[in-house]
Amino acid sequence: xxxxxxxxxxxxxxxxxxxxxxxxxxxxxxxxxxxxxxxxxxxxxxxxxxxxxxxxxxxxxxxxxxxxxxxxxxxxxxxxxxxxxxxxxxxxxxxxxxxxxxxxxxxxxxxxxxxx
DNA sequence: ATTCTGACAGCAA
DNA sequence: TTTGCTGCCAGAA
Numbered sequence: 554x555x556x557x558x559x560x561x562x563x564x565x566x567x568x569x570x571x572x573x574x575x576x577x578x579x580x581x582x583x584x585x586x587x588x589x590x591x592x593x594x595x596x597x598x599x600x601x602x603x604x605x606x607x608x609x610x611x612x613x614x615x616x617x618x619x620x621x622x623x624x625x626x627x628x629x630x631x632x633x634x635x636x637x638x639x640x641x642x643x644x645x646x647x648x649x650x651x652x653x654x655x656x657x658x659x660x661x662x663x664x665x666x667x668x669x
Numbered sequence: 670a671t672t673c674t675g676a677c678a679g680c681a682a
Numbered sequence: 683t684t685t686g687c688t689g690c691c692a693g694a695a
Contacts, residue, residue, distance in 0.1 A: 565692060584677055594678095595690050601676035602692075621677065628676030638676095 565591070569603035570610060572664050576618040579645040580662035581654060583622045590664035605631055617641040624657030 572587050584597040593599070600619070607614035608631075617638045621627045629638040629652065639649050648655040 588677080593691080596692075597677035598675055598690070599677090599692055602674085603676095605676060606693090616676085619676080622679095626676090631676055 565593075565596075565599060566603040566606060569600050570607060570612075570614050572668075573604065573607070573614050573616060573619060574612075575664065575668065576615060576662055579647070580660050581618045581620055581624075581642070581647060581657070582662045582664060583624075584619060585622050586663050586665065587619065590668070601628065604628065618645075618662075620654060620657075624654035626652045626654070 568591050569587060572590060576582055584600040585594070587600045588594055588597040591600075604614070604616040604619055605628075607616050616628065617632065619628070626638050626642075626649065629635055632638045632641075639652070642649060642654070647660055654660070
């Protein structure tokens with residue numbers, strides 16, 4: 554059974570968490586990419602909302618690995634300190650300048666292509 | 670049941 | 683190039 558099949562029957566938030574947990578260390582993806590993978594390509598905003606709620610999950614969700622389609626850290630203010638997200642990413646080898654991931658294309662991880 | 674709200678994305682001007 | 687508007691839709695109130 555594929556990952557996709559496993560998560561199909563869960564509620565939206567849980568599905569977002571599942572995909573986010575699959576993002577490899579040192580890689581990043583976008584809200585839209587996750588939404589498309591979940592079969593709801595127009596629900597990118599919901600992905601952001603789900604990640605916002607992920608902080609109260611018992612399991613750690615690597616929400617810092619999700620940015621917008623341009624590689625900008627639009628969710629940085631939702632981490633304790635406004636520099637936390639950037640620090641977490643830099644610890645994983647991501648290069649950031651002015652809230653934007655410089656090596657975005659190189660590190661981008663697309664669940665649609667990586668999972669099957 | 671109804672209204673409001675976005676950690677977005679795409680497109681028009 | 684940048685700003686603004688619109689569609690979106692699952693949860694919360």
